Amino acid sequence: MKIRDLTYFSKLVSLKNFTAVADYFSVSQPAITMAIKRLEDEFNTVLLHRDQSHQSILLTPSGQQLLKHANRIIDEAALTNLDMASLKTEQIRFGLPPIIGNYFFPKAASQLAKTNLLDQLLVTEAGSSELLAALENGKLDIALLGSTHSLNNDGLSATLLAKHHFKIIVSPRSHLASLKKIAFQDLHNEKFIMQTEDFVHPTAFGALNKISCIDPQIIYKTGDIALLKSMIHENIGIGFLTETAITPQDDIISLDLTDSFQPEFLISLVFRQSQLLSQTKQNLIHQLTQSLGSYSSNTNQLGK
Amino acid sequence: MKIRDLTYFSKLVSLKNFTAVADYFSVSQPAITMAIKRLEDEFNTVLLHRDQSHQSILLTPSGQQLLKHANRIIDEAALTNLDMASLKTEQIRFGLPPIIGNYFFPKAASQLAKTNLLDQLLVTEAGSSELLAALENGKLDIALLGSTHSLNNDGLSATLLAKHHFKIIVSPRSHLASLKKIAFQDLHNEKFIMQTEDFVHPTAFGALNKISCIDPQIIYKTGDIALLKSMIHENIGIGFLTETAITPQDDIISLDLTDSFQPEFLISLVFRQSQLLSQTKQNLIHQLTQSLGSYSSNTNQLGK
DNA sequence: TTTCTCTTATAAATTTATTTTATCACACCT
DNA sequence: AGGTGTGATAAAATAAATTTATAAGAGAAA
Known part of the structure; x- marks a missing residue:
């Protein structure tokens, strides 16, 4: 099983057209045919029925099953690239919803400025649910989030601060x-x-x-x-x-x-567990938990 | 990024010896050296320091980060293989803890027998936590589990029955x-x-x-x-x-x-969300929920 | 120090895999 | 029947990974 073949397959499911997928990845059309054939041979199954009154492709149950996993693998691979890249910069992509940014975060700002952490923050201001999505797909490293229920989200580590x-x-x-x-x-x-x-x-x-x-x-x-x-x-x-x-x-x-x-109104410090925390990020988390947290021991380690 | 290279890398981290990894996968030692080099080139980074007073390998932060993702991708790939294989059999690998199996499940058995579903169950008897682990790593399809807290586990769908x-x-x-x-x-x-x-x-x-x-x-x-x-x-x-x-x-x-x-004592019907449910499995779930569930609408869809 | 051993790196050759090119086959449409 | 869009196939070309053979380096032992 090759990641490349899975991306061909996944794209084929969404575009429903071998030629279009080939164009999308700038390869020739037989490359796509062969990739699907490789997957079908490997799992000894038929993944999809082509032509079929044309302009659409019909996934078999095997195809549907493979698609689920393919997308998970593709997502994880994308995250890998983002995380490996993010490791090379000292910048921390930090998410801050407006209310928390204006009224809560400032309590920690002077402390962060002292240790030169403030300069390293690349702040994104947006609503908590948008920030949550950005954390999950690797566009943010760390965020403060507001919520009404404690954040039990897959693969995220959330520490309740207030x-x-x-x-x-x-x-x-x-x-x-x-x-x-x-x-x-x-x-x-x-x-x-x-x-x-x-x-x-x-x-x-x-x-x-x-x-x-x-x-x-x-x-x-x-x-x-x-x-x-x-x-x-x-x-x-x-x-x-x-x-x-x-x-x-x-x-x-x-x-x-x-x-x-x-x-x-719960305020939590949240980051993705699959991201390795650099020393700087660990510092930031520590200082934020110290300056802002009233529940410092109450870390909610979720996921695996 | 190739899955094969990631498995070489992951194994190298655990065995700490290029030659041993090569033997493990029955390839030559330079194949491992080259795989690591490919990854290092792709991410333009050093993943590990070798020799280093010998008999051990030192992961750089990049290496630690890649390892996290590598293991997730490898696990997902293993699950893919299991799920694709499981799709070819009509057998349902079903987990049943002893108490639930002896005193609770029988209420549904006659109904399941009527629709010939009972024959298709390949029952594993074990404690709930062991069954939970088996669900997560793809060794089971569906299980009834006992727990004291509602099952908020990553990527699992849990329906409270009683x-x-x-x-x-x-x-x-x-x-x-x-x-x-x-x-x-x-x-x-x-x-x-x-x-x-x-x-x-x-x-x-x-x-x-x-x-x-x-x-x-x-x-x-x-x-x-x-x-x-x-x-x-x-x-x-x-x-x-x-x-x-x-x-x-x-x-x-x-x-x-x-x-x-x-x-x-909560009794839940649990399965992994990344597994495609065959018609038979959907049937089983439906009938169990009907026969055993007092909270039939109360499905806890967790994860993504 | 010299030599031996264990380990990883390198280079060239080989093998294996994937892609392209060119062409075919099929279905649908007019 | 002929045209068009789409996917399959086969051979050739290209690309990629692996092996073989060997080198280089670090310890350990003589």
Whole structure:
């Protein structure tokens, strides 16, 4: 079994045309025919039925099975190339979602600057789910991620750094401003300014809606937390925000939720287990865990 | 990158000797030298330092990184071979731990016999953790597994079929025989007949010990549930057993535990996600879920 | 120090594998 | 029937890996 043959096979499944695959890899068409034949001979099976009323290729069960493994092997090979390349640079491709980057990460920044680690970070700002995907496919080395559930993802190592609460934030002029706390279901008539879908907030908010059997109105969605706060400050609506992002300077009122079951905002330090950690990366992880972690011993080693 | 070169490399790391690796694969020694050189050229790096006070080989960071990926690729390739072979037989390699096999699985057997599925099962009897390992490395297709925590294992699909309770079982002649229920910590002076370590019972028992801060005496360990029951019937000691394995014919008394946090005996139907399910396997899974499952909708699709 | 042994590297020859070129065969369409 | 698109085949050419034979280096032993 050759990786090259598997990539030919996999591409053939998606392009459904021997000639097109040959063009794609800049080889001649018989090279593809021969590669498939080699695989069929090796496993002593038929992988696919060709022509077949034409313009499409029909995978046999063997073909479907091989495809699954082929894609896994191809993915692993791609990761290998990325990791081997990444080893040659001292740069650390670091993922940082906006809220964590603005309100949580800075606590560690001065410490990182002292040890010259900050310079080495090549920061990607994006939503946590996008960053998670980037970690998995080798485009990032290390990331801080926000989530509502602990990250049990395949082959990733996730260390929980903090568990923050979601709060209800209102304008000082709001009729709720005098309260310290409130039950979520009492907000069913309120108008919300909500974060966009790349934040975990809509998910947590949706879960609370479901539990409380309410469906409050969302009058505006924004990815800009400063804008969200100022709209709430102007009393255009109320908000749902992790305490992570609430500072005294905001001049908004934050209320605790009294609900017994409520989602939490978990901040984790995450990296792929199949990536070898250079000394620099180990340093970064150590310093971040020290500066930011309240659960330092609580590493969640998942995978094999 | 060739899979063959990776296997040479991986073997070299474990044998630490080029000549030995060559012998192992029945090729000449320069073939190994060349394979390593090809990898080093491809990644433009040094993978290992040879000789080095001799009798050992020193992996560079690049070498360590490549080794991780190499082993993953080699494992995946081995799985591919197994799965492609397994596809040619209608036999289903089925894992069944003793308790589940004796007391839980029979509920589905007549139904399976009707559709001729029972004949196709090639049953392996072993402890759940051993079966789990066999699933992961492709030696089994499908298994029923007992566990105390839900199976969140990489790349496995686990469907919860039943949640059973652990009970305390005592002889009708025991001083506890008149009770309906008991708190675990009240058993600190009792003598237990315990299952061997291939059962989940010692784990669950250990967890209860820890929570209750007691350490009761274990006077005998056995892997034979019938023996365990008869020893308990003879009042030689008391037992800790999932209700799964308790039948009216046993003539023993079973007591509920009153503890608020107590481990549960979960029975799950598990298979590897990278394995293509033949029609027969899909049938088996469907029928087992129907006949045995009380949580039929509660499939835990994990992994990618 | 010299010599022997164990180990890995190198170079040329050989063998094996893969790809290309050229051509064929088949199905579908008009 | 003839044209077009597509995959298969065979022989030739090319590329890649392996073997054979030998060298080079490091320890160990004389």
